[in-house]
Amino acid sequence: MPQCKVSAVLLAGGEAKRMGRINKGFQPLNGAVLAEHVLSSLKHQTSDIYISANSYADEYALRFPFPVFPDIRYDFLGPLAGIETVLTRAPNIEWLFCCPVDTPYIPDNLVPSLLNNAITLGRTAAYPCHNGKAEPLHCLLHSSVLPELTAYLDAEKRSVFRFLNSVDAVEVPIETEDDSFINLNTIEELRQAEMKQTSKDSIEN
Numbered sequence: 001m002p003q004c005k006v007s008a009v010l011l012a013g014g015e016a017k018r019m020g021r022i023n024k025g026f027q028p029l030n031g032a033v034l035a036e037h038v039l040s041s042l043k044h045q046t047s048d049i050y051i052s053a054n055s056y057a058d059e060y061a062l063r064f065p066f067p068v069f070p071d072i073r074y075d076f077l078g079p080l081a082g083i084e085t086v087l088t089r090a091p092n093i094e095w096l097f098c099c100p101v102d103t104p105y106i107p108d109n110l111v112p113s114l115l116n117n118a119i120t121l122g123r124t125a126a127y128p129c130h131n132g133k134a135e136p137l138h139c140l141l142h143s144s145v146l147p148e149l150t151a152y153l154d155a156e157k158r159s160v161f162r163f164l165n166s167v168d169a170v171e172v173p174i175e176t177e178d179d180s181f182i183n184l185n186t187i188e189e190l191r192q193a194e195m196k197q198t199s200k201d202s203i204e205n
């Protein structure tokens with residue numbers, strides 16, 4: 001298989017309405033903030049990292065050593081707008097793995113699995129399916145999809161899943177722990193995740 005470069009975008013440009021519009025990625029969970037959990041996994045799986053942020057772009061730029069891009073259209077058109085921005089502004093992207101800031105437990109072999117499947121099948125996009133549920137926000141895209149993505153957003157379409165199907169993305173079954181794609185949208189969900197991890201730690205020790 002040819003050597004491929006995979007970049008990552010941390011998607012942190014949403015409004016976080018269900019969390020009261022606070023800076024979701026900076027909320028603590030088990031000794032690190034959400035963004036740190038995701039970034040540490042991305043560092044092992046990708047060659048360079050970009051951050052897609054809007055309201056809290058300055059905070060991200062101060063805290064993390066990665067380029068931060070606010071959406072180029074206007075804020076809050078959804079995650080595809082952040083992905084379009086990074087594909088447009090970041091230099092030399094070949095493949096881009098997209099990852100929401102609120103999924104702190106992504107599996108360590110996720111990016112290689114998506115890439116292997118996309119390349120083997122000659123596709124320009126891939127996304128995981130876990131426990132029978134598609135996870136389109138954790139997609140891998142080849143940079144060549146940018147014109148289709150721009151046309152899709154110009155047509156005022158927003159669904160990530162439908163976009164992936166329109167570019168014939170491959171769905172990749174991922175067998176891993178149940179919590180791997182857990183998505184924390186409220187303060188209550190964050191608290192529950194913290195409690196679950198604490199009780200898991202005390203059972204293991």
Ligand SMILES: Nc1nc2c(ncn2[C@@H]2O[C@H](COP(=O)(O)OP(=O)(O)OP(=O)(O)O)[C@@H](O)[C@H]2O)c(=O)[nH]1
Pocket residue numbers: 011012013014015016017018019024052053054071075076077078079081082083099100101102137185
């Ligand atoms: N760049 C960018 N990212 C977005 C946008 N909307 C959502 N995201 C990101 O996409 C991921 C999934 O977003 P959602 O959970 O649907 O939205 P959210 O803003 O995080 O939360 P809610 O407002 O409560 O729905 C999160 O990582 C968001 O930060 C957007 O307009 N631009």
